[in-house]
Amino acid sequence: MTTVDAQTGARSVAEVLDWSRSRWEPAMRAAVDRLPGSMRRIAGYHLGWWDETGTPSGASGGKALRPALVLLCAEAAGGDPEDAIAAAVAVELAHNFSLLHDDVMDGDRTRRHRPTAWTVFGTGQAVLAGDALLALAFDVLSPDGPAAARLLSTAVLDLLHGQHEDLAFEQRSNVEVDECVRMAQGKTAALLSVACTLGVLVVGGRGEHVERFGRFGRSLGLAFQHVDDLLGIWGDPAVTGKPVYSDLRSRKKSLPVVAALTSDTPAGQELAALYRAPLRDDCLPHAAALIDQAGGRTWSHTEADALLTDALSALTAANPVARPTAELTALAHLITRRDH
Template sequence: MGDVDRGTALRLLALARELTEPELRKAVDRLPDPVRRLTGYHFGWWDESGARVRANGGKRVRAALALASAQALGARPERAVTVAAAVELVHNFSVVHDDLMDGDATRRGRRTAWTAFGEPLAILGGDALLALAIDVVRPELAGSAGQAIMKELSDALLKLVAGQTADLALEGCSEIGLAECLTMAGDKTASLMAAACALGALSAGADADQVSRMRRLGWHLGLSFQLADDLLGIWGDAQVTGKPVGGDLRRRKKSLPVVAALSSATTAGDQLAEFYHGIGPMPEAEIRQAVSLIEEAGGRRWAEQESIRQRTHAFRELTALSPEPGGARALVALSYLMTHREH
């Protein structure tokens, strides 16, 4: 990715943070303590005691997608601030709960909300973020445009829950197909990115066909992002990602590169399956062997190629929209930044 493109993407993310931060803080400030303190900690605004800090609270990728989608269809990014804040609140609701369900102890280089505040409060905190997302868009809900916004959010939420449910169910399955795993990843991750793009389009006053194309763009981009994320989970650098590398393998979680390797009908894939039939956390020695087997069975290569293929589909949808050049450049730059992530 060139320096110019990276700069465009980083400026978009900075704009997303600048525009949505006041909306997010205003929303969180309505919550009672200690739920307010937990959510502010999760966003990186303060430490566990409530003292102000400047921790990593996430890149605001989904908010940036909403802003750039509106701009690509001829509106100023500011038109999409409300929906951008809403999708960030929904995303962080899912993250707080996902960390708890997966047992992840660290995120963005520090303790996850549930490890810092306990499981019951983390559940309440996630619930509160979802309630705030609906409340944030409440002023936008009058008329047919408002109904479309609410439908977009509710459809994404239902898909997100379906994806998370499938993810939990698939962990206990001995046989998983790639198509099944891609559907799960689409529901769990791509659905909200699809909604972010569609909501940005709705904020720009787009017609039904434009909204549909933006939704498909976000869906393909979300899958590309998830594939890149799964690759980082195996071959990434913990100092860059903020999460322990090998955590998914340690839990014997069947991420997309793993399922591709298990489905490869190769000797390496068969050997990897033996590791995944074990009980309890995978030992460190087996994790190192599993990493080699996934690569040998073609899981890494497939995931890298599929990530590129999904991103290409996203760009085709964008081209078909005949977008405004500035917004299109921002979307393309952000797409590359999301899927060419540092290892």
């Protein structure tokens, strides 16, 4: 039974995500089926479609927020979301390319409550599968023309630069808050921004209209990273599917961590001393408490709220269609209030 808001006609977030998946996932499965068998096997495992032997699995494939943003933005701009399915698939393929590589670079052994692809198939094989998904993303998007391809390629390059900075920060003793924000704008916000932008572009949007949807996605993406960084420290492993204190174990310079390190507080100074050497597991709860005491946790919550406000302001300025706008608004609130 579909739950519909009496005023806007909007569906619940869960219903929107189910609707979105029913539109883009068949096209994505068809695309992945075109991969060489070796790459297809790893990709399907990572996406939760089957286990390591190829047996169909009921594992989670993630929330799939990005393709939902593509389809909803296309509709909010006055277009037909069916015309944006290829763009939705391309963005989700690019996102999963980045996840396969991230798990290797970060040494993460668990994603979505089961072993990461590199721990099952090997590091090199997982990297190649990620490369295959990225190549497939551009193949899927090619009918939408060179402008769409350029937008996605720019976003991927921003993502790669952001990931490079994220890794480089782990080797640096001093990282400023504005540097960390720029890193997150590339690593995370760029792909959410292009999801919204592509959704509008492929249904005929141009100029300022496209830019406003892009700003909606960019601010929402940075808010997403703030929440992700908070979950990387305080998230419940039973819900997130990642080990407790996973970001602290690798001494990541995430947004709340950098805010704490640069706070010029006694707690921030003690955290900086701890961060100079690998953290023992028994030190991780204390490190998390120091981040909280130094204000890093509160700062990220406050920033996420401000970014949500900016995102919704940009969306309103685009004069979008009412019902999908209400659904985008609910999705934005989910992104900034989620627990996994």
